[in-house]
Amino acid sequence: MSESHESYSSHESHKTNGTHATNETKTVGQLNDELLSSLRPPTRRWYLLAFFLGAVVAWGLFAFTWQVTHGMYVTGKDRPVMWGFYITGFVFWVGLSHSGTMVSAILRLSRANWRRPILRAAEAMTVFSITVAGLFPLIHLGRNWIFYYLIPYPNQRGLWPNFRSALLWDVTAITSYIIGSSIFLYLGMLPDLAVVRDRSHGWRRKLYTVLAMGWRGTAREWVVYHQASTLMAALIIPVAVSVHSIVAWDFAVTVVPGWHSTIFPPYFVIGAILSGVAAVITLMIIIRRAFHLEEYLTPLHFDNMGKILLVISLLWSYAYFVEVQTTWYAHEPIEWEVFSFMANKYTFLLLLMLVGNSLLPITAMCFKRLRRSIGVMLSVSLLVNVAMFIERFLIIVPSLSHKNMPFIWGSYRPSWVEISVNIAALAGFALLYTFFAKLFPIVAVTDVRELEVREARVPLGRAEVPTVAGEE
């Protein structure tokens, strides 16, 4: 498989890496059949999976209801540590949502053609993970039933939310990102929806007819589509960067030792991309296995994603080093106390975090053989995400446990409610994804086909020339 790629990408006139093994005999219909195989009627295994995930989500809902009816005391939060697993989950899922922008928009603008088979999966992941992330602050509230106080809505009392509060910036940023990334996902899906509309019947046909908005595939539609998606890709990147910087400001604008640090915004964004890239790799492996897309998601993709993981992991390690370094150099006793408390009490978690986020990806991703091995990539990407969750936890809890006055130092242990809600969030994300994969094309069919067309060569006299000169 990989050899066909290398021969393919070695065309001198093409800078592209190629997406999959071209097979001249494959017709458009066959290609559609293969790429849209995920839309076939659900199997028993699919139902079992959906049922299992649904059960986990139901358990999480039960835990949440328990918390609402009983009170916040069912969580492990306490006087010095007022934030815990919920905010950890929030920061983690916001971080995960950066993958779609990273893979789809940044790689689109940098014209990396190998992104094409994975971009849809990554974009969908963005939408679902930011949705899941947005739920956490609401779950976390002491009085969830009046969450709308956080929204600036006109009311007779003339009350507005406090625009100086970083939490309000959170609400704004997350809402923008949910809307922006949904539009980005939907816009990119438009031609694909037309393809599935033409091939489906029954209620699905009605659904896709509405969603495809009368797409016919005229030349003008394509021109507008390309302009719109490039514009959207350029616009979504600053939003993505701002979303996670704002989440970092939740911490950085406070006077809590260990949080009050200028490195936080870039550090959080890099951490977000690191977990996002790792999650895309995990997802690629699952989708490849589930929908038999071995021909489209080749070791080449894992190789490239591994290189990105390596670079981001190096950046993350540097940011982490800077954070510790500045604290060590200043040696402010209160701040240093937070760090030594973290190192003493959470030694295991700290080591796991450093291995998972730094040591392992940096060493493993240096080797081409390892980058191309599915098993290695799966274990590395899973460990990166576990380590990233731990990282978020270690940012939040030790700082609050050992704040300014030694009298009120405390500790935190998550309760069963918080753990259940966090697991249910993972299950809910997977459930949304499972439904999405059955309902919409999980591989961007038109984007893959577009590359096919672009890379097809037509004879012109004695020479062979590409059919289309360049992208966009």
Added chain:
Amino acid sequence: MEKMTSPYKWGMVIDLDRCTGCGACVVACQAENNVGLCDKKEIAEGRDMHWLRIERFWVGEYPDVRVRFLPVLCQHCHDAPCEPVCPVYASYHNPDGLNGQVYNRCVGTRYCGNNCPYAVRVFNFYPHDWPKPLDNQLSPDITVRSRGVMEKCTFCVQRIRRAKEEAKGEGRMVRDGEVQPACAQTCPAEAIVFGNMADPQSRVARLSRSPRRFRLLEHLGTHPSVYYLKGGGREHV
């Protein structure tokens, strides 16, 4: 510091030399402000509801050991870290320099509690109830809070309001010593003194100019309204 829009600037001085750590202020505060009663389990979890707590620490080496007490309540900072972080303006600054809390507005993000360097903001974790005879002594001047909100010391704002209204009716300013929060009223050693800092002749203003004065975590730039007078005689000079 903000520009003053009121002739009052309420402040407190706590003389640590006089404090014996008896805890009368804690009980008085609890009774005055309808602070929730906690059972053994809640207190063991560290979810006690005191708005005012007495920290205890030891000074000196054995056998010459002395115990010191530090009553810690809301410091009513003029640049309060809790205020800008509250997304719904539940934590606000009133013209008298008090750091107010609107319980009905609070949604319970607990952001203010995290950002308070003195950790004096108390989150109401439990639905509290007052057993039979105690429910009769709930103060009608102050709300009984529901669970899920952040509570805190208000310098007994209900008493301040009443005193200001009475003074206004008589067309004068509130006299020095006319209004006292429950803790100051109850303190048997008169360690807690409350009054108008904006009046340089008030007792509290005179005490706050003492060479023994200090404020908690002053390096953070929060400008608290609570002054402490250094205690301990010899070993602290």
